[in-house]
Amino acid sequence: MKNIITALVLVVSLSTALMAQKPGQVEPGPKPGPKREARKEKIEALRVAYITKELDLTEVEAQTFWPVYNEYQKKQEDSRKEFRQKYNKQTDYNFATDKEAEEYITADIQHKMQEAELLKTYYEKIKKVLPVKKVAKLRRAEESFRQEMLKQLKHKMGD
Numbered sequence: 001m002k003n004i005i006t007a008l009v010l011v012v013s014l015s016t017a018l019m020a021q022k023p024g025q026v027e028p029g030p031k032p033g034p035k036r037e038a039r040k041e042k043i044e045a046l047r048v049a050y051i052t053k054e055l056d057l058t059e060v061e062a063q064t065f066w067p068v069y070n071e072y073q074k075k076q077e078d079s080r081k082e083f084r085q086k087y088n089k090q091t092d093y094n095f096a097t098d099k100e101a102e103e104y105i106t107a108d109i110q111h112k113m114q115e116a117e118l119l120k121t122y123y124e125k126i127k128k129v130l131p132v133k134k135v136a137k138l139r140r141a142e143e144s145f146r147q148e149m150l151k152q153l154k155h156k157m158g159d
C-alpha cells in the first residue's frame with residue numbers, strides 16, 4: 001500500500017513539473033527511469049483491476065473493453081497535453097490585451113468541447129462492446145478510483 005501511495009505522489013509531482021514547462025522546454029536532469037515506469041504501471045494495473053471489478057466485467061468483456069478504453073484515454077491525454085503546451089503554469093493570466101484574453105477563453109472552450117465530443121464518441125464505441133448498464137457505471141468507477149487514490153495519498157501524508 002505504501003508503494004502505491006509513493007507511486008501516486010511521484011506521478012503527481014512529475015506531472016506537475018512537466019505541466020510547468022514551456023513548449024519545447026526540456027527538463028534538465030536524468031530521464032525517467034525504470035522505477036518511475038514501474039510505479040506508473042503499478043498504478044495503471046490497480047486502475048484496471050478496480051474498474052474491472054466495479055463494472056463486473058467478464059473476461060470476454062474485458063478483452064474487448066480495455067483496448068477501446070485505453071485508446072480513449074490516450075486521445076484524452078494527448079488533447080490535454082496539447083492545450084497545456086500553450087496554456088500552462090507559466091502563462092501570465094493577467095493578459096496584456098483583450099485579444100489575448102479572448103484567445104485564451106476561446107481555446108479553453110474549444111478544448112472542453114473537444115473533450116466532450118471525445119467522451120461522446122468513445123461512449124458510443126464502448127456501448128458496442130459492453131451492456132449499457134455497465135457503461136453507465138464507468139464514470140462513477142473512474143471517479144471513485146481517483147477518490148480512493150487521493151484518500152490514500154492524504155492518509156500517507158498525515159492529513
